[in-house]
Amino acid sequence: MASHYHITLKIRRYDPENRRSWIQNYHLEAGRILRFVDLFRKINNEQDPTFSWNSSCEHGQCGTCSVKINGKPLLACELLVENAVQYFNTPVFNVEPLEVAPVVRDLVFDLTKAYKRIDQVKPYVISPANPPSDQDEYSISPNEMKQYINATRCINCFCCSSACISSHRNFLGPNAMLASMIRVLDPREKEKAQRLKILYGHRGVYRCHSSRACSFVCPKEIDVAHFVALAKAGRFNDPNNE
Amino acid sequence: MNNRLRITATLHCDLLIIGSGGAGLRCAANVLDKRPETRVIALTKNAHPQKSHTSTAQGGLAAVDPGDPEDKTIYHMFDTWKGSDCTADQDVIKKICDSSWEQILWLENRGMHFSRNPKGKLSKRTFGGHTLNFGETSAYRAVFEADRTGKGMMDTCWGESLKRNISFLNQSIGTELLFKAGRCVGCLVFKLKEGEFIRIFSGATVLATGGSGQVFKITTNCRQNTGDGPAVALQAGLPMMDPEAIQFHPTGMIGPGILASETLRSVGGILRNKDMEPFMAHYAPRMKELAPRDLVARAIASEIRKKRGILSSDHKVEHVWIDLRHLPDAVHEQQIPEVSGFFKKFLNLDPKSELCPVHPSSHYQMGGISTNAFGEAQDHLQRRVPGLFAIGECAAASLHGFNRLGTNSLLELITMGKFVGNKVLAYLDHLSKEPTATVDFISFDRFSQYLEARGKNKIGQIRIDMQELMTENVGVFRTEEGLSKTIDALRELKDRADQTALGCKSLRMNQELLQRWELDNLLTVSMAISQAALNRRESRGAHFRDDFPERDDAFNHHTIVIMGSFNKVEIKKREIDMSIFKAKDQHFEKFDFIERAY
Amino acid sequence: MVKKRLERFISHRLDQVPIASVYVKSRGWYFVIAWAHRLCGILMVLFASVHIYTLSFLSTPALYDAKIKFFGLAPFAFLSWMLAIPVIFHALNGGRLILYEMFGSRNDNSMTRWVFSLSIAFVFLQGLLMMLWSRSVSMLFFWLVAATINSSLACIVISKSWKATGSIFWKFHRITGSFLLIMVPAHLMLMHLQPGISQEAAMVIARIQNPFIKWIDLGMLFAMLYHGGYGLISITGDYIESKVLQNGLAALIFLTMAAFGWIGTRLAIMI
Numbered sequence A: 001m002a003s004h005y006h007i008t009l010k011i012r013r014y015d016p017e018n019r020r021s022w023i024q025n026y027h028l029e030a031g032r033i034l035r036f037v038d039l040f041r042k043i044n045n046e047q048d049p050t051f052s053w054n055s056s057c058e059h060g061q062c063g064t065c066s067v068k069i070n071g072k073p074l075l076a077c078e079l080l081v082e083n084a085v086q087y088f089n090t091p092v093f094n095v096e097p098l099e100v101a102p103v104v105r106d107l108v109f110d111l112t113k114a115y116k117r118i119d120q121v122k123p124y125v126i127s128p129a130n131p132p133s134d135q136d137e138y139s140i141s142p143n144e145m146k147q148y149i150n151a152t153r154c155i156n157c158f159c160c161s162s163a164c165i166s167s168h169r170n171f172l173g174p175n176a177m178l179a180s181m182i183r184v185l186d187p188r189e190k191e192k193a194q195r196l197k198i199l200y201g202h203r204g205v206y207r208c209h210s211s212r213a214c215s216f217v218c219p220k221e222i223d224v225a226h227f228v229a230l231a232k233a234g235r236f237n238d239p240n241n242e
Numbered sequence B: 001m002n003n004r005l006r007i008t009a010t011l012h013c014d015l016l017i018i019g020s021g022g023a024g025l026r027c028a029a030n031v032l033d034k035r036p037e038t039r040v041i042a043l044t045k046n047a048h049p050q051k052s053h054t055s056t057a058q059g060g061l062a063a064v065d066p067g068d069p070e071d072k073t074i075y076h077m078f079d080t081w082k083g084s085d086c087t088a089d090q091d092v093i094k095k096i097c098d099s100s101w102e103q104i105l106w107l108e109n110r111g112m113h114f115s116r117n118p119k120g121k122l123s124k125r126t127f128g129g130h131t132l133n134f135g136e137t138s139a140y141r142a143v144f145e146a147d148r149t150g151k152g153m154m155d156t157c158w159g160e161s162l163k164r165n166i167s168f169l170n171q172s173i174g175t176e177l178l179f180k181a182g183r184c185v186g187c188l189v190f191k192l193k194e195g196e197f198i199r200i201f202s203g204a205t206v207l208a209t210g211g212s213g214q215v216f217k218i219t220t221n222c223r224q225n226t227g228d229g230p231a232v233a234l235q236a237g238l239p240m241m242d243p244e245a246i247q248f249h250p251t252g253m254i255g256p257g258i259l260a261s262e263t264l265r266s267v268g269g270i271l272r273n274k275d276m277e278p279f280m281a282h283y284a285p286r287m288k289e290l291a292p293r294d295l296v297a298r299a300i301a302s303e304i305r306k307k308r309g310i311l312s313s314d315h316k317v318e319h320v321w322i323d324l325r326h327l328p329d330a331v332h333e334q335q336i337p338e339v340s341g342f343f344k345k346f347l348n349l350d351p352k353s354e355l356c357p358v359h360p361s362s363h364y365q366m367g368g369i370s371t372n373a374f375g376e377a378q379d380h381l382q383r384r385v386p387g388l389f390a391i392g393e394c395a396a397a398s399l400h401g402f403n404r405l406g407t408n409s410l411l412e413l414i415t416m417g418k419f420v421g422n423k424v425l426a427y428l429d430h431l432s433k434e435p436t437a438t439v440d441f442i443s444f445d446r447f448s449q450y451l452e453a454r455g456k457n458k459i460g461q462i463r464i465d466m467q468e469l470m471t472e473n474v475g476v477f478r479t480e481e482g483l484s485k486t487i488d489a490l491r492e493l494k495d496r497a498d499q500t501a502l503g504c505k506s507l508r509m510n511q512e513l514l515q516r517w518e519l520d521n522l523l524t525v526s527m528a529i530s531q532a533a534l535n536r537r538e539s540r541g542a543h544f545r546d547d548f549p550e551r552d553d554a555f556n557h558h559t560i561v562i563m564g565s566f567n568k569v570e571i572k573k574r575e576i577d578m579s580i581f582k583a584k585d586q587h588f589e590k591f592d593f594i595e596r597a598y
Numbered sequence C: 001m002v003k004k005r006l007e008r009f010i011s012h013r014l015d016q017v018p019i020a021s022v023y024v025k026s027r028g029w030y031f032v033i034a035w036a037h038r039l040c041g042i043l044m045v046l047f048a049s050v051h052i053y054t055l056s057f058l059s060t061p062a063l064y065d066a067k068i069k070f071f072g073l074a075p076f077a078f079l080s081w082m083l084a085i086p087v088i089f090h091a092l093n094g095g096r097l098i099l100y101e102m103f104g105s106r107n108d109n110s111m112t113r114w115v116f117s118l119s120i121a122f123v124f125l126q127g128l129l130m131m132l133w134s135r136s137v138s139m140l141f142f143w144l145v146a147a148t149i150n151s152s153l154a155c156i157v158i159s160k161s162w163k164a165t166g167s168i169f170w171k172f173h174r175i176t177g178s179f180l181l182i183m184v185p186a187h188l189m190l191m192h193l194q195p196g197i198s199q200e201a202a203m204v205i206a207r208i209q210n211p212f213i214k215w216i217d218l219g220m221l222f223a224m225l226y227h228g229g230y231g232l233i234s235i236t237g238d239y240i241e242s243k244v245l246q247n248g249l250a251a252l253i254f255l256t257m258a259a260f261g262w263i264g265t266r267l268a269i270m271i
């Protein structure tokens, strides 16, 4: 493996002032384990401070830095130069913002708008069942938790949503499905009927065609498609229906 | 003045939360829980509250389970006191430790996915510095959600606030607190996406902006942690307490400084130097790898100083190894999957068969905006500032004194969040009516100065220079000479910053403009840290002076820093609260100024 | 070993298919398969429309014979052979999807390999039969076997989905899919067993006059129309945001399918 790479980033830029969009090329000299966020920062510090991008934790835990590199939605803070060159078999990368929400500037898209879809599935316990006693936690067996615990690892990076075959128009998105499924399976949630209505509604699971791009791109390696399929198989015991 | 800057709206609310991390939203959730009709606005600099730094906390959340036959709250209080190197406030320790389990239940009952034991109850793990029976053996006291405890907490607090109709303003920065007759009446806010200022008048205002790790070159903190809260408070003439108390996490991964959680050590990871020697035995014979963070950080730094470190060719940084090779696959896969995966992800190496390079990384700011035990902000004479509260990492009440125990910070967020919520409600009850009058502010001047400045300096370069300077001289080890040099250099950097033309003059989502503002905050906080560190001629907790390596009773007090201007820093004192000791209850003698040895 | 190598060889070749390879890298194989499934589905709906339209000429056998000659020409023979590709791929892959979604078979890499291998086998088998062009089979026996197997498949899917939560329309789409799983490929293959089996009006009419086959045809017709119609509506649901426009299109698709249903039924009953 080389210790340095000559990298070209072809970045899709957007200027909200005059609504102009263009591709700008940046040539960089990069060490093998620099991450793409490091490259972006390098561009800011050495070449072009006006280029805007988004990140927060910079260690793959928050899902702020999602971008599309050569068409693949991923976390820029997790992608090492070395791995990128190897995976895409080229040192030239097209860098674009995800198209799940309007772009604000350059690679920054409006996550607030993207999150609207998560809000719609009510990512919380709507109506908590009564805990065993006031001073006690629920007991949930590890086996029971196993069914949904992986879904709770989602960081809402929207990579899955961006990759999904169902356009970004009507589908609430794979990650919204996860958020909804968690509480369908969570024994602490009493209000299942409302959830199932959303889940099986017009913007729900039936917009999924099992293309499994979600599982393929998910940086947290969550088998998202599995959860969506669980909903389709629909074998939940719904206390409100029984 | 730049004529494009204008206030496009004035909003009114009962409670304004500046910073929607764990602390801010726990407070919001409490207020909305108790009084759903309260109008709450919460700001976040991040793209969304869930992207706040709290989401990245891994290890756990300390709390004594009343059902635990062995553990007792008094042990937790003792560990916190001892861990703080006897500089925490005991009234705060008592309040927080006493209500800890209740808060865990709050989180659990609202749907946080804590890891469970086979009986279906919350599992617990050990953590550095947490002991039973006043230091006898390690305590199983930290509840956790696999290695994403902070995320679980953040999701829960966010969900609970969302459920109760909070209004979020994302990518919006609080630039300046507004005051009217000594009372805080709201905040001036710059909405980054729109490039517009708005004015928010609020009954009560809570600062919860998180840490300031970006002051240092190598940090575990997120990109947004630029010390805005303390800087905004200092700018308003309010004091910052104990800024010099900065915790360095011993095991940051080389390169970006990403945290390799304490869990790695608690499940049995071993620190080794160049000669493969497990060196912690020399520094903490009993606790070894599980000794508190500052001890481990200094042990590693000492090894490196004694030329027993290893030079990384990629990052040109010296480091030591953490050895995880002997751990069974099950541990790798079940207990530390995400952290151990980090090494694979970020350094392309496999911890099952390879040694992992680590070195200390700036991690936590114990000090912050000075508040009383209820999270009410104080001026330098310890008088309450009406209408203003501060919680979370940006505030200092102080629970952590000069060194925070792992897992105590998340605990502080939820407990203090709740207390402040209660205080806010009480405060709102007594509030007459909404402020309508105009108030003065200076943010336009600052922002137009940024936009109109000329000069060839680069913000990015100044920031790097500052971070290197701080890491070198105000890091794990500090000296008189280094600190004085740093203070001069910071002034120079400030001048350079003022002579920096922005490449992008647009107001909308102008990242450069934001970074320019953040740079000012970073410099302000760096200055406070350096001045306070210079003043404290002793070593205490995480603050370690090479030239004064011992703790000195003459410094048994908090540092209070006020900044009239960047060049005019005043240092004052605040007494340490010793209420547990003074109450003379059982075991009170443990709460004296005891020696901190492990 | 050989299998592994062959697989690597094939996947390597496939990786170089121009557009597909970009998507394989960025979205994964299943994404490409899903698109292929969708395109095949749409293609079949189009074919079916033309198909039922041509069959409607059966009411005047002479016209049918005249028109259908046209389809006997070499290029059309080739096309009708090629039709096997979308039919069998969509059918088998649809079967796989039903297993994945409703029967919890989530590690279906080997299923996917079967889908591809069987599809290829089927297409070649059909080509071979087309060339042999002379086997005679008992139509009744053939349909009996196919229909029995297939009805049992459909029953399994029905029983699986009966108590499950979810949309009844969606479930019925899967049920009809499973009913067509063998019927359509069998129909396709059968229609190529003998010369004249589908090209001589007399022969076709004689066949449809058998009440059993009549029912088979009608069953297939309605299953297909429902399945195809739901499929198209579901696709519009992905792309069209306006609720009004979407409902309009759904109504349009429904009416079209109903019209074809009417033409097809009239045909089967009148003969």
Ligand SMILES: Cc1cc2nc3c(=O)[nH]c(=O)nc-3n(C[C@H](O)[C@H](O)[C@H](O)COP(=O)(O)OP(=O)(O)OC[C@H]3O[C@@H](n4cnc5c(N)ncnc54)[C@H](O)[C@@H]3O)c2cc1C
Residues within 6 Å of the ligand: B018, B019, B020, B021, B022, B023, B024, B043, B044, B045, B046, B049, B052, B053, B054, B055, B056, B057, B058, B059, B060, B061, B149, B150, B172, B173, B174, B175, B208, B209, B210, B211, B220, B221, B222, B224, B225, B228, B229, B259, B363, B364, B391, B392, B393, B394, B406, B407, B408, B409, B410, B411, B413
């Ligand atoms: C890697 C890592 C692991 C950790 N693990 C643990 C652990 O296991 N246990 C433990 O107890 N503690 C842990 N900590 C510490 C703990 O996570 C933090 O102290 C805590 O999350 C801080 O929470 P907060 O609510 O104060 O601030 P944050 O979560 O940082 O939130 C700050 C909020 O303020 C916003 N903000 C900032 N500036 C402005 C501004 N000017 N205007 C408007 N909004 C603004 C931000 O956008 C954000 O929403 C860890 C820390 C790190 C770095």
Ligand code: HEM
Residues within 6 Å of the ligand: A208, A209, A210, C037, C038, C040, C041, C042, C044, C045, C048, C090, C091, C092, C093, C094, C095, C097, C098, C174, C177, C178, C179, C180, C181, C182, C184, C185, C224, C225, C227, C228, C230, C231, C232, C234, C235
């Ligand atoms: C032969 C047996 C068949 C089976 C097992 C089958 C199965 C399926 C399945 C499982 C789907 C769902 C894909 C998704 O998730 O959207 C589907 C979609 C579809 N099918 Fe079929 N099908 C069969 C035959 C047919 C026929 C004969 C037609 C045409 C008339 C057809 C047209 C469609 C269409 C248009 C779709 C929608 C595609 C999409 O939404 O992407 N199918 N089929």
Ligand code: HEM
Residues within 6 Å of the ligand: C044, C047, C048, C051, C052, C055, C080, C083, C087, C184, C187, C188, C191, C197, C198, C199, C204, C207, C208, C213, C217, C218, C220, C221, C222, C224, C263, C264, C265, C267, C268
């Ligand atoms: C080129 C290949 C095909 C030929 C030559 C062919 C021929 C025929 C013939 C002759 C009939 C009359 C009924 C009978 O003989 O049993 C028929 C009916 C039918 N075919 Fe095909 N077919 C072909 C492919 C298909 C395909 C791919 C489908 C499915 C999409 C299909 C669906 C139907 C249906 C539903 C009927 C019943 C129509 C009715 O009863 O009104 N056919 N076909």
Ligand code: SF4
Residues within 6 Å of the ligand: A063, A153, A154, A155, A156, A157, A158, A159, A160, A161, A174, A175, A178, A214, A217, A218, A219, A220, A221, A222, A224
């Ligand atoms: S499911 Fe995976 S890809 Fe989708 S938002 Fe969550 S973490 Fe991101």
Ligand code: F3S
Residues within 6 Å of the ligand: A160, A163, A164, A165, A166, A173, A174, A207, A208, A209, A210, A211, A212, A213, A214, A215, A224, A225, A228
């Ligand atoms: S990518 Fe989309 S189509 Fe379904 S399996 Fe995943 S949601």
Ligand code: FES
Residues within 6 Å of the ligand: A054, A055, A056, A057, A058, A059, A060, A061, A062, A063, A064, A065, A066, A075, A076, A077, A078
């Ligand atoms: S910045 Fe948090 S995931 Fe990349």
